[in-house]
Amino acid sequence: MDHSPASPLHLLIVDDDPQIRSMLAEYLSTFGIEADGAEGGAAMRAAMATRDYDLVVLDLSLRGENGLTLCREIRERSDLPVIMLTARTELADRVVGLEVGADDYVTKPFEMRELVARIHTVLRRARGGGVKRPAAAGGHELRFGNWRLNTTLRQLVDGEDTVVPLSNAEFRLLLAFIEHPNRVLDRELLINQARGRDLDVFDRSIDLLVSRLRQKLRDDPRDPTLIRTVRGEGYVFTGAVEA
Template identity: 50%
Template sequence: MKKHILVVDDHDDIRDLLGRYLDQHGYLVSLADGGEAMRGVLEREAIDLVVLDIMMPGEDGLTLCRYLQEHDGPPVIMLTAMSEEADTIVGLEMGADDYVTKPFSPRELLARIKAVLRRLEHVSAKEPAASDHSVLTFKGWSLDVHQHQLTREDGLLVDLSAAEFRLLKVFLEHSRQVLSRDQLMDMTKGREALPFDRSIDNQISRLRKKVEKDPKNPTLIKTVWGGGYMFTEESKAV
């Protein structure tokens, strides 16, 4: 079955060029010139990956990337200029899966698309049996895997971004195991480490603020010197 790619770019020439190129290489392709059109396509079609330009008028790529993460959208490859390096890092921290720097060749983008889709399929095939359970619990807390809801021990719901949800889910499925940064990125994003691999540290910092009583002295998500991170509490699947 053909994979469906959505290209979001306000430049007609880039959008149409990529659309024709990806179509010639066996993909279904939809095009959008901005956020409103993007959301319209996502409502109508099952999209496997979004190619998203950062610099666009109105809702820029970072805003749309955040929207996709909050709504558990498809993987994202960002199109970015060298001068937008800081925005690129922010996008990766939000959960974008890869990026291509302008000017770029369509062949390079095609290779990135194939790599992201291949890694996502590989990670999905290796997910442990705990993923079949609807709720993962730890120390009075519960994570509803299907509803993407985290409930605190006192019954209050805690908002999680899509990236934070994936990270916590991985920790609960591998509780009391030391996981390296590379392992965490592979398990949560399904891609090889990018040059900005400190993004996983920022995600963990944000997650600690939501699950730790004292984020500056964490007891649930411990840093293991020279190793990575470990979720210290035993989790159960129910």
């Protein structure tokens, strides 16, 4: 959804605590951000069916369907940015959230101004630093096998012209591989490429990101043909890349 400078952002807050939904919506409104609330999965789907949103703020520990399940569902259907709220600080929870496609994390308790800053940062990344472009033809494309990666629109397209949604971290990781074909890339380099400006990416989460990227590319993890593991060193992209 494109915005003129005066047009407000539209966010969806998915949290089963009505006080948190109300507090966040009221605070965000002081920054010109409109926010709707949803208490769970059913309300989230109903809201998204009737309105286009720029970003979803999603609580991890929801009653019923948890935030990870809903984040995975969002990511399977679109590239809508997702910021997860969590009271958990364990590394494993953040890694799993990254694996299912979250764009960023904010750990409770948090400063409200920090959330606003992260919202704007994630949206800048999602829009390539400017206004979000519609999913249409055009832009610079890199081809490998039956795949096309449009680096302008940030879209991965298969041989049947179907767009495969990528999270921001997945896009940056795939672009790093494509820009360095047939070269072993170590984890440190891939971490720096995938994390973006503010997103935390950890050593083991790179393995999870690669696994998720292989799934998107339909690359058999038992015998991958595009992204191969080099034991003790990192990964190598073996696809033939054409501009």
